[in-house]
Amino acid sequence: MQLIFEKSVPGRAGVMLPGADVPDALEIPADCLRAADAELCELSELDVVRHFTGLSRLNFGVDTGFYPLGSCTMKYNPKILERIARLEGFSDLHPFLPQLRHGGMLVQGALHIMHELERLLCEIFGMSAFTLHPMAGAHGELTGMMMVAAFHRDRGEKRTEVVIADEAHGTNPASAALAGYSVVAAPTDPDTGMLDADRLAGIVSPRTAAVMLTNPNTLGIFNSRIRDVVEIAHRNGALVYYDGANLNAVLGKFRPGDAGIDVMHVNLHKTFATPHGGGGPGAGPVGVRKDLEPFLPVSRVEKRHDNTYFLEYDFPKSIGYIAPFYGNFGVCLKAYAYILLLGAEGLVETSENAVLNANYLMSRLKNIFELPVKSACMHEFVLSARKQAENGVRALDIAKALIDEGFHPPTVYFPLIVKEALMIEPTETESKETLDAFASAMRRIADLAVTDPERLRQAPSTTPVSRPDEVKAVKDMNFRA
Numbered sequence: 001m002q003l004i005f006e007k008s009v010p011g012r013a014g015v016m017l018p019g020a021d022v023p024d025a026l027e028i029p030a031d032c033l034r035a036a037d038a039e040l041c042e043l044s045e046l047d048v049v050r051h052f053t054g055l056s057r058l059n060f061g062v063d064t065g066f067y068p069l070g071s072c073t074m075k076y077n078p079k080i081l082e083r084i085a086r087l088e089g090f091s092d093l094h095p096f097l098p099q100l101r102h103g104g105m106l107v108q109g110a111l112h113i114m115h116e117l118e119r120l121l122c123e124i125f126g127m128s129a130f131t132l133h134p135m136a137g138a139h140g141e142l143t144g145m146m147m148v149a150a151f152h153r154d155r156g157e158k159r160t161e162v163v164i165a166d167e168a169h170g171t172n173p174a175s176a177a178l179a180g181y182s183v184v185a186a187p188t189d190p191d192t193g194m195l196d197a198d199r200l201a202g203i204v205s206p207r208t209a210a211v212m213l214t215n216p217n218t219l220g221i222f223n224s225r226i227r228d229v230v231e232i233a234h235r236n237g238a239l240v241y242y243d244g245a246n247l248n249a250v251l252g253k254f255r256p257g258d259a260g261i262d263v264m265h266v267n268l269h270k271t272f273a274t275p276h277g278g279g280g281p282g283a284g285p286v287g288v289r290k291d292l293e294p295f296l297p298v299s300r301v302e303k304r305h306d307n308t309y310f311l312e313y314d315f316p317k318s319i320g321y322i323a324p325f326y327g328n329f330g331v332c333l334k335a336y337a338y339i340l341l342l343g344a345e346g347l348v349e350t351s352e353n354a355v356l357n358a359n360y361l362m363s364r365l366k367n368i369f370e371l372p373v374k375s376a377c378m379h380e381f382v383l384s385a386r387k388q389a390e391n392g393v394r395a396l397d398i399a400k401a402l403i404d405e406g407f408h409p410p411t412v413y414f415p416l417i418v419k420e421a422l423m424i425e426p427t428e429t430e431s432k433e434t435l436d437a438f439a440s441a442m443r444r445i446a447d448l449a450v451t452d453p454e455r456l457r458q459a460p461s462t463t464p465v466s467r468p469d470e471v472k473a474v475k476d477m478n479f480r481a
């Protein structure tokens, strides 16, 4: 791949300006003039168009191919939602506009949507109130943990630990630690793939501020003993935090609030219309049960009797601001439109198809790669390339070989409790043909792991750069090499 500067040809131009036919109006002092020409590339317009169009075609996205990146829910999101988020009435709003001005209702529509989305999230997940402010799942976790701390402080209790399942996403312990807690890991039962409720009972204590639970968890397993987990926590005066990154599996089937969950976040940029993994923006609204409402961040959208809305800041027990202004409004807007577009039945169907697709693909792959947890999965499943690793082919090699097959690799080496993990989430928007094509590619790769392992270790061969040294790429960034 040539850089655009390497394609430059001296004297070639993309524009042709006529020479000036009037005298220079301004005498520019000599010491302000550059001595040498600027080092710009010299190309025709067509050269430039081809260069950047070519680069854009090296991108991989849901619009170009299958993207089974586990735990990220890389589904197709209808384009109409992007269109809605770009409507001028929303995209041109300024956060300093007055909430209600005589003769002008500039932000009432936006406030209405924020209020309605909070209400819908409460209904879908069985919580008492939501804040839309957190700008990512991890940010939601931190917000939740800060509220847990405020809750215990308010009751005059000093608790120092947060108990977290050992399969959890790394952001869980990071958020608990940032909120001032030490982290205690709770083991997953290797056979069932579920948090071991019996062993949890011996870990949770009066020192525990909260238990953090992901359900379905990162192995794609729904914890059928979630009520026991909640009971163990509550018996010890601890709260239960629910990591809602995997809610794409349970819409309309299970509500965390009904299981007694105290605090939760939803990754709007996984389940509701904004793709994950693009580096943002995202949104991680946090929901709480009734007695945690006073601790929610400010501001909060309130509705007056005359059906107008306003932002209220007067909550003395609030944890305060956790984001500038009101969160990522555009992402919330897309989520709101998506929920209305699909309706209650559509959301249920979304989860049913996500689970069906995952189980179909799992059944096609379980005889090719090792499947550590054998039970039916929810929206995703985790394979292990342990057998292949014995032959010198690691999960990373399989992921890279998939690129040559035209697929985005799955998540690898996560969750940490599975050796050589390949975490696959097909999502509800993929067809049977696509899933079959992926399964065939995985079979070809598994065969190569036996007959020609070296070829897999060299993959990918179809990309301009094969295998960058990922650590060096971060520590010693050089975009020109």
Ligand SMILES: *Cc1c(COP(=O)(O)O)cnc(C)c1O
Pocket (backbone or CB within 6 Å): 071, 072, 136, 137, 138, 139, 168, 169, 171, 172, 214, 218, 243, 245, 246, 267, 282, 284
């Ligand atoms: C994605 C994810 C998170 C974090 O969400 P971000 O928006 O990326 O910060 C937390 N937990 C799980 C299980 C996830 O999959």
